[in-house]
Amino acid sequence: MNNTLLLEVKELSKVFPGTRALNRVSLEVRKGEVHGLCGENGAGKSTLMNIVGGVIPATEGIMKFDGKIFEPRKPKDSQDAGIGFxxxxxxxxxxxxxxxxIFIGRLPSKGDKIDFKKLYEDADAVLKTLDANFSSKTLVSNLTVSEQQLVEIAKSVSLNCKLLILDEPTSSLTDKETAKLFQVVKDLKNKGISTLFISHxxxxxxxxxxxxxxxxxxxxxxxxxxxxxxxxxxxxxMVGRDLGELYPDKSSKIEEDNYIIKVENLSGNGFDNVxxxxxxxxxxxxAGLVGAGRSEVMRGLCAIDPIKRGDIYLNGEKQKFKRYRNAVKKGICYLTEDxxxxGLFLHMSIAKNISSANLEAVSKRGWIKKNREYSLSDKYVKALSIKIxxxxxxxxxxxxxxxxxxxxGKWLSTNPKVIIMDEPTRGIDVGAKREIHNLLRSLSEQGVGVIIVSSELPEIIGVADRIAxxxxxxLAGFLQGEQVSEESIMKLASGANLS
Structure with a gap:
């Protein structure tokens, strides 16, 4: 590997009103290397990358790129220097x-018209270097997430980028798609292009x-x-301490004949007789591969999406949910993967988000009372150790x-009987993951029904007592105890029988 520095960050700081997001941070990326960047959520990774990418300016510090002083004031400055994000x-x-x-903002033209022939030829040539198996004429809306990522990477490659920044690139990819992405990164490395790889x-x-x-x-x-x-x-x-075991102990309080939820022959769009x-x-x-119908079952159970047939029992009582709010009123809540x-109202305050699922508790005669809103929200901020x-x-x-x-916290405020979490720790650092896993175990031991849907096999194995x-x-089968392994899950998920 070449030891020549491509990106050099020295003593970089960034101050926002009321907070110091970066404090004298340093980073060195060599030419032709794949360099990882790790840290808990809130560690400053995004702020640092936004400075390198020209999205925001640094408060103080020095950056060099390819041996020259680098002071990007806008994303195009970084793009022109050879940085793809x-x-x-x-x-x-x-x-x-x-x-x-791929060529947005710089489309080839003939006179006052776009030269589509050259556009598609040039784009196909770039995609071919990335081993893409789709035509550049394909609408982006018709591409998978992994194929859309290739379009983003192709955009950077077409700009002759020297450094490619990948921010949590595998969070929505299958194992097969991840392997293909890694091959692309290795091919770029062989061509002397560096990659800054941000991942949890x-x-x-x-x-x-x-x-x-x-x-x-x-x-x-x-x-x-x-x-x-x-x-x-x-x-x-990352966390400044030894986390010990990443997952909590399995439950010793399972009541074998006491069913919180019983589902019989549930069928809907994307699933049948579950x-x-x-x-x-x-x-x-x-567990299951992408597209297996896991999320669809959960959304059907909660009446977010309609079901065709099937019976749902909650604590022995048959339910007929017409809308999601009926399920919530009965005590079943679904935490979306997105x-x-x-899941959240990003433009609204923390207090309004946490209280939004239980407006009755913070209202009086149809009017939201701010003191009640803050009191309810503060309760769950403290209970869940949320840093705000x-x-x-x-x-x-x-x-x-x-x-x-x-x-x-938003859904715990409704005092649920069953909480369904779809990809509970996607895009979350290892310290926060452990806290959420412990919280789920605590809820289950308090009598709350907990269902998790996860594409991360170590998580599903480490957290769940039983795996569908x-x-x-x-449903291909259930696994528990000594039956559980990555191999056995993948066998069932791919349609094979357990030997």
């Missing part, structure tokens, strides 16, 4: 083709990165060679982990 939330125009997205997934950091830099509370902790350290070394650097029970004291996990678009600057601040200012805790595995809209 693929955000976790992809920034594409879905109604345009892949080619138009230790397994991926150790698989793809050469070195890793850790930030904590806006400060630089250290830079380590991946081949010389363990997962535990990075985690300890039957299962949720026992008091247990956490039930749902907290930013479907104040209840009146926009929830969009919080880290992913604290946003997720606010979403949990789905394949193409049907």
């Amino acid at each position: 693929v955000h976790q939330e992809l920034c594409l125009c879905p109604h345009l083709s892949a080619a138009e997205n 997934r230790m397994k991926e950091v150790f698989e793809i990165c050469d070195r890793v830099t850790v930030l904590k509370d806006g400060a630089y902790v250290g830079c380590m060679n991946v081949c010389e350290i363990t997962h535990e070394d990075v985690i300890k650097a 039957s299962f029970t949720l026992k008091k004291g247990e956490i039930l996990g749902f 907290r930013k678009n479907s 600057p104040g209840l009146s601040y926009p929830i969009s200012n919080l880290s992913g982990g604290n946003q997720q805790k606010c979403l949990i 595995v789905m394949h193409e809209g049907k």
